[in-house]
Amino acid sequence: MAPAAAVLKRAENSLVSTACVEASGAPWHAPFSDARLARYAIAALIDEAQLTPKPALVDRRGSGAHRDLDLSTMLRSAHALEPTFAALARSARRRGEPSALLRTELAQIGRQGEQDMLNATSGSNAHRGAIWIVGLLVAGAAMPRQRIASAQSNAAHICTLAAQIACFPDRFAAPSTDSHGELARQRYQVGGARQEAQDGFPHVIDIGLPFLHAARARGLDENAARVDTLLAIMASLDDTCLLHRAGLPGLHAGQKGAQRVLQAGGYSTSAGRDALAALERELLSLNASPGGAADLLAATLFLDMLAHRDAGRSQDSWNI
Numbered sequence: 001m002a003p004a005a006a007v008l009k010r011a012e013n014s015l016v017s018t019a020c021v022e023a024s025g026a027p028w029h030a031p032f033s034d035a036r037l038a039r040y041a042i043a044a045l046i047d048e049a050q051l052t053p054k055p056a057l058v059d060r061r062g063s064g065a066h067r068d069l070d071l072s073t074m075l076r077s078a079h080a081l082e083p084t085f086a087a088l089a090r091s092a093r094r095r096g097e098p099s100a101l102l103r104t105e106l107a108q109i110g111r112q113g114e115q116d117m118l119n120a121t122s123g124s125n126a127h128r129g130a131i132w133i134v135g136l137l138v139a140g141a142a143m144p145r146q147r148i149a150s151a152q153s154n155a156a157h158i159c160t161l162a163a164q165i166a167c168f169p170d171r172f173a174a175p176s177t178d179s180h181g182e183l184a185r186q187r188y189q190v191g192g193a194r195q196e197a198q199d200g201f202p203h204v205i206d207i208g209l210p211f212l213h214a215a216r217a218r219g220l221d222e223n224a225a226r227v228d229t230l231l232a233i234m235a236s237l238d239d240t241c242l243l244h245r246a247g248l249p250g251l252h253a254g255q256k257g258a259q260r261v262l263q264a265g266g267y268s269t270s271a272g273r274d275a276l277a278a279l280e281r282e283l284l285s286l287n288a289s290p291g292g293a294a295d296l297l298a299a300t301l302f303l304d305m306l307a308h309r310d311a312g313r314s315q316d317s318w319n320i
Contacts, residue, residue, distance in 0.1 A: 041082075041134050044299070044302035046075060056289040065284055069121075078127065088106055092139035093143065096144055098167075107170040107172065110135055114131060127295075133196070133295045136166055143161055152307075155303045203293075230290075231258040231267075234258035235259045237290075237296065239291070242288050242292070246286040254290050260275045261275040
């Protein structure tokens with residue numbers, strides 16, 4: 001069995017696919033207010049930022065491979081984005097269904113959110129990818145939708161709605177070379193964040209959530225479960241952040257190193273921790289960090305919070 005396949009096999013009780021979910025019953029409004037969805041989104045960003053250790057990423061230990069970011073900057077960025085996420089939810093709830101008009105509105109809100117982020121961080125890009133990824137899921141969660149029996153199916157349905165929004169063009173988008181991620185996507189012919197969203201967030205639905213739930217079921221503490229979930233996403237994702245900073249050597253180092261940690265037993269084992277330290281040393285030597293995987297972990301945590309109806313599993317004292 002290939003290493004990536006072995007990683008996926010460990011994610012027991014896989015969730016339903018992101019294909020359109022059939023559901024019966026009358027339409028109902030999402031159980032969370034716009035403000036509540038925004039607070040969940042911020043809580044997910046904070047939990048991701050504070051999760052420690054993360055290979056070559058900002059965490060409680062330091063800045064990883066980033067010279068312009070640290071934990072306090074990440075937290076300022078997250079808090080500054082609360083109005084953005086609330087506005088995204090409000091727009092999606094008002095429009096009620098995916099459409100080209102909604103896509104345009106969300107894009108305009110997102111661009112203002114990017115400016116708010118840059119103002120809060122003195123110009124550092126802390127959460128540009130998360131505004132897109134988590135923001136789309138906030139929009140999907142805010143829409144009226146059919147009654148769905150299970151939390152797993154509900155998460156898949158939110159991802160489907162978000163994917164439908166992402167498939168509409170942004171009429172006022174900047175040139176396609178505007179971001180580092182887009183440049184890497186074009187150069188290396190990978191899907192990137194845009195394709196991840198348009199495909200219905202497979203690294204969240206098929207890897208992140210199942211792996212997180214399986215890790216908890218095996219008795220791992222929450223920190224270890226989340227670290228291993230990040231590694232599972234890294235092992236499969238063509239991360240444009242790694243590609244931008246270190247090209248194919250950086251991507252392969254991240255993917256193969258994450259696979260080695262999981263094959264060694266994950267972060268909860270001594271061998272796994274040794275493998276994680278080796279992965280971090282290699283990524284730091286390449287000046288590379290898996291920022292795309294970090295954004296998808298935040299998306300995973302956001303949907304997990306929705307499934308539990310509160311932030312009771314949050315590692316913070318964030319008041320939802």
